[in-house]
Amino acid sequence: MEHTEVTVMEDIFERNDKIALETNQALSERGIFTVNIMGAPGVGKTTFLVRLIQLLAKPAFVIEGDIESDIDTKKLLDLGIAALQLNTGGACHLESTIIADAVKTVSLENGYLFIENIGNLVCPAEFIIGEHIKLLISTVTEGSDKPYKYPLAFEKADVIIINKADLSAYVDFDEAYFIKGIQALNKNAPIFKVSAKTGEGFGEVAAWITEQAKQINSSIKK
Amino acid sequence: MEHTEVTVMEDIFERNDKIALETNQALSERGIFTVNIMGAPGVGKTTFLVRLIQLLAKPAFVIEGDIESDIDTKKLLDLGIAALQLNTGGACHLESTIIADAVKTVSLENGYLFIENIGNLVCPAEFIIGEHIKLLISTVTEGSDKPYKYPLAFEKADVIIINKADLSAYVDFDEAYFIKGIQALNKNAPIFKVSAKTGEGFGEVAAWITEQAKQINSSIKK
Numbered sequence: 189m190e191h192t193e194v195t196v197m198e199d200i201f202e203r204n205d206k207i208a209l210e211t212n213q214a215l216s217e218r219g220i221f222t223v224n225i226m227g228a229p230g231v232g233k234t235t236f237l238v239r240l241i242q243l244l245a246k247p248a249f250v251i252e253g254d255i256e257s258d259i260d261t262k263k264l265l266d267l268g269i270a271a272l273q274l275n276t277g278g279a280c281h282l283e284s285t286i287i288a289d290a291v292k293t294v295s296l297e298n299g300y301l302f303i304e305n306i307g308n309l310v311c312p313a314e315f316i317i318g319e320h321i322k323l324l325i326s327t328v329t330e331g332s333d334k335p336y337k338y339p340l341a342f343e344k345a346d347v348i349i350i351n352k353a354d355l356s357a358y359v360d361f362d363e364a365y366f367i368k369g370i371q372a373l374n375k376n377a378p379i380f381k382v383s384a385k386t387g388e389g390f391g392e393v394a395a396w397i398t399e400q401a402k403q404i405n406s407s408i409k410k
Numbered sequence: 411m412e413h414t415e416v417t418v419m420e421d422i423f424e425r426n427d428k429i430a431l432e433t434n435q436a437l438s439e440r441g442i443f444t445v446n447i448m449g450a451p452g453v454g455k456t457t458f459l460v461r462l463i464q465l466l467a468k469p470a471f472v473i474e475g476d477i478e479s480d481i482d483t484k485k486l487l488d489l490g491i492a493a494l495q496l497n498t499g500g501a502c503h504l505e506s507t508i509i510a511d512a513v514k515t516v517s518l519e520n521g522y523l524f525i526e527n528i529g530n531l532v533c534p535a536e537f538i539i540g541e542h543i544k545l546l547i548s549t550v551t552e553g554s555d556k557p558y559k560y561p562l563a564f565e566k567a568d569v570i571i572i573n574k575a576d577l578s579a580y581v582d583f584d585e586a587y588f589i590k591g592i593q594a595l596n597k598n599a600p601i602f603k604v605s606a607k608t609g610e611g612f613g614e615v616a617a618w619i620t621e622q623a624k625q626i627n628s629s630i631k632k
Contacts, residue, residue: 307560308532
């Protein structure tokens with residue numbers, strides 16, 4: 189049985205990656221810079237997106253991944269942000285098949301697509317889903333040992349956000365230890381400290397995302 | 411391939427549950443009340459255990475589940491709490507096989523075994539590992555929508571802890587909405603609000619755990 193399990197897992201990853209790369213190509217051709225938003229439950233992924241999207245010059249669309257509920261999509265639509273809800277019904281991460289189908293229904297050209305993955309610091313990091321970059325959100329309230337305990341997500345991230353900076357004064361977050369843990373895994377990802385509650389730090393994040401989108405767009409042959 | 415996947419998954423759950431029930435029986439016979447500690451990353455599972463164990467009348471042992479690192483086990487040993495580290499190397503939850511082997515090495519009779527699962531609000535809820543009860547830790551900083559978004563963990567829990575009460579004044583946590591979400595899924599689990607940082611609320615939790623351990627012990631035929 190062990191052998192069967194391994195073979196099935198390899199099939200799943202291979203098939204997932206093939207569809208993800210096709211989706212990425214299709215999104216690039218539509219001029220859509222796509223960001224896979226990862227993070228544990230409750231790190232403020234949706235609130236982060238609300239702040240960020242307000243600062244971007246091009247239109248944005250959000251695909252909300254959740255096991256159940258459409259709480260986040262309703263929140264975005266109420267704020268006038270275009271959004272679509274995907275429910276996995278139990279699965280702990282998004283896979284490329286569900287995203288490939290979803291992006292076909294997204295009415296957007298030349299803009300930003302944010303895909304908010306399931307709140308989970310483990311499994312989403314194992315699957316590409318069609319994104320240009322992975323953005324990982326951590327928080328000062330979660331504690332500074334997270335890169336050491338959940339290395340894959342920090343290793344795979346193209347940019348890392350430390351959210352809830354407004355709570356820094358009330359928690360014991362050792363930022364130097366946190367950053368040291370990241371740098372042992374990932375020397376390239378910039379790290380931005382923000383508060384999605386107050387808006388602090390979002391100018392820098394929006395400027396970085398805008399720059400990344402330009403670089404990717406300019407590399408696409410039209 | 412779809413059929414193969416389903417069959418393999420059924421085999422995994424069936425085998426897992428069989429071993430978990432054997433482990434549970436063996437632990438009961440040793441007078442060890444076993445608690446499976448679940449919660450997202452950074453909810454304070456280890457700090458919670460440090461506070462709780464100080465208030466229990468019988469000896470306690472902690473099995474620490476992490477993907478990587480032995481940070482939590484070192485923290486416990488430094489405080490004089492008996493502990494053992496298990497690293498899954500990538501797996502997002504503990505399964506019964508690894509626990510069955512681990513409990514054989516635990517030198518404890520008539521006491522409490524706490525198994526700290528991987529920080530993940532999704533996958534650990536799907537697997538029994540030999541426990542008498544599941545204890546789920548959530549926090550005021552994670553937000554009050556968690557029962558709606560991650561229902562299985564809240565449904566399966568025998569007791570639910572709201573941790574980080576010391577941060578209540580600085581976050582928008584709607585406790586009534588949170589509790590309403592739990593009660594739609596689970597009418598039996600008591601809910602305790604605590605601060606593992608200050609120690610607030612731990613007397614009630616320790617009393618409840620002590621009572622549960624008595625009930626389970628008295629139902630075991632020696």
